[in-house]
Amino acid sequence: MKITIIAGARPNFMKIAPIIHAFQKAKAQGENIDFRLVHTGQHYDKKMSGSFFEQLEIPEPHANLEAGGGTQAEQTAAIMIGFEKELLENPSDLVLVVGDVTSTMACALVAQKLHTKVAHVEGGIRSGDWGMPEEINRLVTDSISNYFFTTSEGANNNLRNSGVEEARIFYVGNTMIDTLLKQRPNFKKPAIWTELNLQEKAYLVMTLHRPANVDQESNLKKLMDEIIDHSQDLPLVFPVHPRTAKILKSMGVSHPRLHMVEPLSYLEFNYLVERAKAVVTDSGGITEEASIMNVPCMTLRDNTERPETLELGTNELLGTDPKAIAPAMEKLFSDNWKKGREIPLWDGNTAERIVKHLLQISPKL
Structure with missing residues (x-):
């Protein structure tokens, strides 16, 4: 065959x-x-x-x-x-x-x-x-x-x-989880870890790439402002696509705690996710990985094709309304975020x- x-x-x-x-x-x-x-x-x-x-x-x-x-x-x-x-x-x-x-x-x-x-x-x-x-x-x-x-x-x-x-x-x-579990012992510390003096559970990881988020500039700026305003004093590590970085720069989105870095390798990115306080994303695959690693995950989408990450994992669907950020962050920092459970198979x-x-x-x- x-x-x-x-x-x-x-x-x-x-x-x-x-x-x-x-x-x-x-x-x-x-x-x-x-x-x-x-x-x-x-x-x-x-x-x-x-x-x-x-x-x-x-x-x-x-x-x-x-x-x-x-x-x-x-x-x-x-x-x-x-x-x-x-x-x-x-x-x-x-x-x-x-x-x-x-x-x-x-x-x-x-x-x-x-x-x-x-x-x-x-x-x-x-x-x-x-x-x-x-x-x-x-x-x-x-x-x-x-x-x-x-x-x-x-x-x-x-x-x-x-x-x-x-x-x-x-x-x-x-099969994505097959790879995650096999490669977990091989996760690789990225240079940004040392450069920013990151500490376990003391920073957030962000990823945004969907047009619904990055192409609507006024809403994107409001989302970024809300995330920055309500993430306490934690560093925000944002591996960002050059196109998205250009949009953010043109809107004047910047902050001493916001670190927009080059996209990372699989092993480097998951090293960061595994040790993060939480992940803010619009990626379906990251919701799966965060759930298996029991890392709180906030998804900036109105829907998901992976409901098991909501029902059994650590994922919560916030939608794309910037007003949803503050209560989610309050829940995170009060240690009331749900824990992941075993997802069958x-x-x-x-x-x-x-x-x-x-x-x-x-x-x-």
Whole structure:
């Protein structure tokens, strides 16, 4: 059985790394399974050097389609053109897509047009917000996938409610957590730790990237002002995209406690998160990681596709109204923030379960 694995952005590689390890282990044990790793090049990331793949203990991609840039439509088209050529030259029994980036949707479409079956890792998750490009990617990908590897019972129900048969749904857990648990002992102290003389549980980590937050300048300034005003005397460490940094600078957002730094590597960023008093973010993946590390998490969004982080984790949905910041900070500093509980199957063994199911369905491919 030959499987083509698709990754389009840095977080995708965190999700596929444990799957590759599980493939390699199964192959070493004599199973008929092999893979080809395709990077669509959807996101250019200067930190994705050879050392990035060494840290994750995975090979560099067999192919890079270099399909980044352009509008949503241009990028989708570039990925589809590149992947069609790739799949014709390197046929596969199954295409494995992960998450909800444009590459996930585009490659699923190409595979089905070439009569190759598709498995979606993280199938079934929904935010209910069609204003998010990721939600459209999820809906389209799930509508044409053959098999689904899910992270929660909620995702299972979403698929059932859309008419997916039980036999095609495999509840396995979260591969992002496989990587987190494996790499936790390897978290790396970033230079900013020493430069700012940071102390455990005595600073906040921030990330903001969604257009709903960073493109509405007046609201962004109010959010930043509220966070600064109500974070007591703690440093605010904000690994920030250059585009967002430019917007903040143009608005005159600055403060002695606000430290806007270059984006960090996976190991460095999670070193900071693990030791932070709390995280303020609009990223879904960070809510998962913060919940597993039992770090309070404030999410500046009106919805989430990861409700388990609200129900069992440390995440709270604040919305995008700046007035929500003050009561959340008061709750944090009065030590009344909820503690994380065990999330079913988020145990570090998800990838092995995926490979077990793939081997079982291989005769059908």
